[in-house]
Amino acid sequence: MKPSACLLTWWRLLFATSLLFTTSPLAPQIGRYNPPSPAEAKYSLSGTIVNSVTGEPVSHALVQIDVQTQRMVFSDGEGHFLFAHLPRIQTSLNVIKPGFIQEGHSELGGGVRQVMISIGLETSPITVKLIPEATIEGRITDSSGEPLDNVPVKIFSFSIQEGIRKKRDFRQIQTDEDGEFQFSELPPGDYIVSAGPSWKDLSDPFQAGGTDRLAYAQMFYPGVQELADATVIHVAAAKHQRNDFSLNASPSFVVSGSVVGGVAGRFSLQFLNSAGQEMSIAQRRDGTEGFRARLTAGPCLLKVNSQDDQGNHFYGQVELNPSRDIRGLQIAMSQTYIPITVQRLELRESSPEFRGASDRVLNRPVSLRLISLDPFHPDIASETKGGPENWTSAITNVEYGRYRVEVNESDVWYAQSILHEGTDLRFEPLVVGPGASQPIDVVLRNDSASLKVAVVSASEQQETAVAVFAIAEQSPAKPVVRQLFSLKQALYFSLPPGKYSFYAFEDLSDLEYANPDVLKKFSASATVVELQTNQKASIACTLIRRTE
Amino acid sequence: MKRLAVIHYIFTAVLVIAGAATASPTDDGFRITGIVVNTSNSSPVGNCQVMISPTLPADFNPQSPQGVPRGMTVTTGGDGRFVFNNVPIGKYSLVARRNGFRTQALNEHDEFTSAVAVGPDKDSQNIVFRLQPSASITGRVEDEFGDPVANGQVILFHHGLLLGKVSTHPRASTNTGSVGTFHFYRLPPGEYFVVVMARPWYAQYRQQVLFSSNDQPAPGAEEGDANLNATFPITYFSGALDSASATPIKLRPGDRFVADMKLNSEAGFGLSIRGEEPNTQFMIESRVFDMSMFMPQASVWIDEKGATDFAGIPPGRYRLRQRTTTEESAASERRQDVEISPDGNVEYRKPAEGTSVKGTLALEGSNQPLHETIIQFEERDTHDVVQAHLNAKGEFVPFQLFPGVFQYSAFSRQGVIKSFTATGAKVRGGTIEVGLSPVILNVTMADVATSIEGTVHSKEGKPIAGAMVVLIPDDPDHNQSIFRRDQSDTDGTFLLRVVMPGKYTLVAIQDGWGLEWSKMDVMRRFLQYGETIEVKPSQSMHTRVKVQSARE
Structure with a gap:
């Protein structure tokens, strides 16, 4: 094999794996095959659909496979299904049945782990487990036990994204006239439930002359104000969990004022509670700059956004904790703009494999990602304008707050330093406030180590997907992940010098791999390597099997 | 008085000054007092919000020293009693709201209510506000395999008076949730029917597949593969397939009726329409009780060439409606009855042109x-x-x-x-x-419409509250749209708005809210004791009318 051909494969592999990771945690590619001639369609696939909890067969479930066209059959009274006249093919299998989730499919997990089946002479009957869905229901009452109707009830679930367990808004409903709520079709897992806010009466919230208007502030089950104090409700498959709780009426307050510095008449207000969720509250505009809102007691963050015709954003925020009406509040908006400078240090040792690559990327700007360290602000990516001769990069439209800064580079380049107003953002958070800011100076170098990782498995099954990630000793919360669909191939990493632990798993979709505490129990199976600049190395990594 | 169309509007327009009546030390206004009782057991209703608001904007005086800007709310105590002090002279609508009850206006009938007249010689005290406990119909819809029927359309029909005639008419519509449940809340007592139009979950799945793949009409299936082209016939509680066999649900105040239903799937059929003008739209209607209803079960595909395909239609009789719009001329309409037999044969009847x-x-x-x-x-x-x-x-x-x-x-x-x-x-x-x-x-x-103000009185000349006032035109059968109605307020007064010039008979009937007031064979007996009136263009009138009793 000529070196140039090898180089091409190398780069394509790296690119393909990193791209796959950003779009979908693990989505096996299903090959499109040429239609077989009828003579080839002589195989069959049979199996049984069972309830994962009771083991009982599930009848009248729709089983679907993809063989040039979609084929669908129902399971019979014993849960059996049969597809006849199939070609030799590898296909994915999906099962649909109301009230069940197919094992491996999750509304929450983000990734779908499809069952892959090779159809051929030796295909044996398969068993597909369906997980019965769970329910959380309950009744919202006031402190006297009177049921409260039309109260918004929210349920939050947890999902693992990029190895981090995150809470997310899942669904919202309203209590019925008996104060009852029900969340059905829940995958088994952990949930948090909140109720409120709700107004005790339905009168005009801004009518002048009223006395303290009572309201039910948002509360988390079992009746606490702070998300941190909420009880996590664990529901097992097929369980119908009941969680009643009551809300206390408390005074509410009018907050009124005006915004300055944005585009007159064009602004939006967002009120976030201490958990960072937008509160549904009554608000009204007064003229082009004035506003009124009625808030329940407790801390909240008021965010103001405005945008002009050129797409320039203006932002302002103020923290509130009303214990009486607040009038004459002034919120100043400003534009945030942090320029980025990039310096690239060409330090890669001359090598036939890499020469072309480093030349190609030299003129490129850098992309930074700001990850909010609080629940109030979204993450943001830097913007780049111009062309190869005059790149300008900057962070614009970022809300005031604290952020972790990451350099998004998918190849040999890594950050030597990310300096901003005297601090290195590789280790310290970026604090964004109103007004102009000093630039962020990024220094990149390309003398990263190159590592080829082969995954070894105790099992004979080589057609399994695999994900390998590297954890640097100095930054354990930022694993570098590579994925493949077969153990027959190797994975390639470019890493800054340092000490790394490598872990290999079949599937990462439900693993908190960015959490050092979770990884601890697998540390004995990790492969540890210390890498130097420009080093080229090969290691073997054992596939870790997680037992249920 | 004709009450505001939506009671919640009153709530949003009312200022709550619960317990603030003492804010004004002077006691020079009038009082509205009364008690809220449960119609089911006559027991007092506590913790009930009672709101008053002026019926006429003219009564609204923001500078009023007595302090009724737009209205007030009080909450009843355990004895169900409410008191509004310092109420200025005027007429007020009274609305009560409490969880477990329908939000109601005082003495509510159809869209009418009796306003409370306040002033010298007006009796605005010791009002008995009868509040009906809310009734509901809930249920779960499942298929023959016990699976929930999700996203089905559930229509609630009311059998009773509508526009002065007894009919079975739609009152509310909802969709089944993901577990097949539906809820109709806050219903007044009466007779109801529940109708479900839905498709099985797997047929909905097939539809998704078809829409996403652009495959038409069905993927190449092998023998033994699932037939997803199934549908549910229009099904009436408690399982009937025609409206004549539907089971009525008789709700009393406070009833919680559970109307679980089981639907049995059957083969769904298609209609293919070719060769029509471009820009032609088709709709399939079915008769449900006395109403034409659009068929939600039927899914429709229209390709670029204007060919239309319906799928998932259960056997039965339908009306195919067609509307063609062209830039040059008017929209042309056509309707055609279609019958699909249980084996899928489609028979088209002669079309009617507009x-x-x-x-x-x-x-x-x-x-x-x-x-x-x-x-x-x-x-x-x-x-x-x-x-x-x-x-x-x-x-x-x-x-x-x-x-x-x-x-x-x-x-x-x-x-x-x-x-x-x-x-x-x-x-x-x-x-x-x-x-x-x-x-x-x-x-x-x-601009010739006018209004008629008046008072309903008894034989002895006493004002009568809560009577139904009906203005009946000559040749009523051909003049249904110019009937006018009202309900007399607590001082016996009423107001008929937008009255057309012409000859009428005005009647006032006590306990007559159940009458089919637009039918002449029902109303004839009241005509002879009514007041004959000739309404002249743009000339408002004052009149008095003697009450008659519907109980003979």
Whole structure:
């Protein structure tokens, strides 16, 4: 094999794996095959659909496979299904049945782990487990036990994204006239439930002359104000969990004022509670700059956004904790703009494999990602304008707050330093406030180590997907992940010098791999390597099997 | 008094000063007092919000020292009693709200209520506010395999009075949730029917597959593969397949009726329509009780060439409606009855073509064209409604009506219909009979409507509250749209608005809210003791009418 051909494969592999990771945690590619001639369609696939909890067969479930066209059959009274006249093919299998989730499919997990089946002479009957869905229901009452109707009830679930367990808004409903709520079709897992806010009466919230208007502030089950104090409700498959709780009426307050510095008449207000969720509250505009809102007691963050015709954003925020009406509040908006400078240090040792690559990327700007360290602000990516001769990069439209800064580079380049107003953002958070800011100076170098990782498995099954990630000793919360669909191939990493632990798993979709505490129990199976600049190395990594 | 259309509007417009009545030390206003009782057991209703708000904007005085800006709310104590102090002279609507009850206006009938008159010699105290506990119908819909039927359309029909006639008419509609459940809350007592139109979950899945893959109509299936082209017939509680066999649900106040239903799937069939003009839309309607309902089970595909395919239609009789719009001429309409037999045979009946209608509409005494004016035609038997719009020149945008008898009426801020003539059709009173020949209308509007104020009194001359006041036009059968009604307030007064000039008989009936007031065989016995009235254009009237009892 000529070196140039090898180089091409190398780069394509790296690119393909990193791209796959950003779009979908693990989505096996299903090959499109040429239609077989009828003579080839002589195989069959049979199996049984069972309830994962009771083991009982599930009848009248729709089983679907993809063989040039979609084929669908129902399971019979014993849960059996049969597809006849199939070609030799590898296909994915999906099962649909109301009230069940197919094992491996999750509304929450983000990734779908499809069952892959090779159809051929030796295909044996398969068993597909369906997980019965769970329910959380309950009744919202006031402190006297009177049921409260039309109260918004929210349920939050947890999902693992990029190895981090995150809470997310899942669904919202309203209590019925008996104060009852029900969340059905829940995958088994952990949930948090909140109720409120709700107004005790339905009168005009801004009518002048009223006395303290009572309201039910948002509360988390079992009746606490702070998300941190909420009880996590664990529901097992097929369980119908009941969680009643009551809300206390408390005074509410009018907050009124005006915004300055944005585009007159064009602004939006967002009120976030201490958990960072937008509160549904009554608000009204007064003229082009004035506003009124009625808030329940407790801390909240008021965010103001405005945008002009050129797409320039203006932002302002103020923290509130009303214990009486607040009038004459002034919120100043400003534009945030942090320029980025990039310096690239060409330090890669001359090598036939890499020469072309480093030349190609030299003129490129850098992309930074700001990850909010609080629940109030979204993450943001830097913007780049111009062309190869005059790149300008900057962070614009970022809300005031604290952020972790990451350099998004998918190849040999890594950050030597990310300096901003005297601090290195590789280790310290970026604090964004109103007004102009000093630039962020990024220094990149390309003398990263190159590592080829082969995954070894105790099992004979080589057609399994695999994900390998590297954890640097100095930054354990930022694993570098590579994925493949077969153990027959190797994975390639470019890493800054340092000490790394490598872990290999079949599937990462439900693993908190960015959490050092979770990884601890697998540390004995990790492969540890210390890498130097420009080093080229090969290691073997054992596939870790997680037992249920 | 005709109450505000939506009670919640009253709530949003009312200021709550619970317990703030003591804010004014002077006690120079009047009082509204009373008790809220549960109609089911006559026990007092505590913790109930009672709101008053002036019925006329003129009664609203923000500077009023007595302090009733727009209204007030009080909450009843455990004894169900409410007291509003320092109420200025005027008329007030009274609304009560409490969880577990329907939000109601005082002495509510249809869209009417009795306002409370406040002032010297007015009795605004010791009002008994009868509050009906809320009734509900909930249920779970499942298929023959016990799986929930999600996303099904559930229609609640009410059997009772509508526009003065007893009919079975839709009252509410909802969709089943993901676990197949549906809820109808806050229902007044009465007789109801529940109807479900849905498709099985796997048929919905098939639809998704088809839409996403652009495959048409079905993927190449092998023998033994699932047939997903199934549907549910229109199913009436408690499982009937025709409206005559439907089980009525009789709700009393506070009833919680559970209407679980099981649907049995059957083969769904398709209709393919080819060779029509471009820009032609089709709809499939089915009769549900006395109503034409759009079929939500039928899914429709229209390709670029205008070919239309319906799928998932259960066997039965339908009406296929077709509407073609072209830039040059008026929309043309056609309707055709279709019968699909249980084995999938489709039989088309002779189609009916719409008759074209055009003409002019003018405002009397003005050469300016009318704006935002709509003339509505309602088919007398089917209640199908067609709305005619105007162009900038004051001409009707040409439209079509199928042969039949229609009641016409106008929606306009500029006036009411003063004259309505037609060539090619027969006009009688407020109706027009359209045949096969084209129709040219000539309509004149004028600002001639007026109002009638009056008092209902007993034989002894005492004012009567809560009576139904009906203004019955001459030739009532052809003038259904100009009937007017009201309910007398606590001082016996009433107000009929937008009354058209003409000859009428005015009657006031006690305990007559269940009467089919638009039917002359029902109302004839009241006519002879009514007041005959001739309403002149733009001349408001005052009158007195003697109450009659519906109980004979």
